Amino acid sequence: MPSKSISDDELLRIERQCSTATSGPWVSFVEGRDHQSGSDFIRTPRGDIELSGASRADQDFIASARQDIPRLLNEVRQLKQLLSQVEKS
Secondary structure, eight states: OOOOOOOHHHHHHHHHHHHHSOOSOOEEEOBTTTBSSSOOEEEETTEEEOOSSOOHHHHHHHHHHHHHHHHHHHHHHHHHHHHHHHHHO
């Protein structure tokens, strides 16, 4: 069964969440990979975020999402617009 497409309201909700979060870039720093001492954290322009219970993969994903989600929103909107144009022709 095909999944339901994302509605314009859902896109707006996701966009609002992004726009109210701390601006990017967010960068994941993992001890032993990105620095040699201290804890794992996500650096943001406002300060560091330390996570409890997250795996390193979770932390990398969260940090990347700050940059990736706005780009994905833009891409989805462009594709929806193209699809709308094709359906009208």
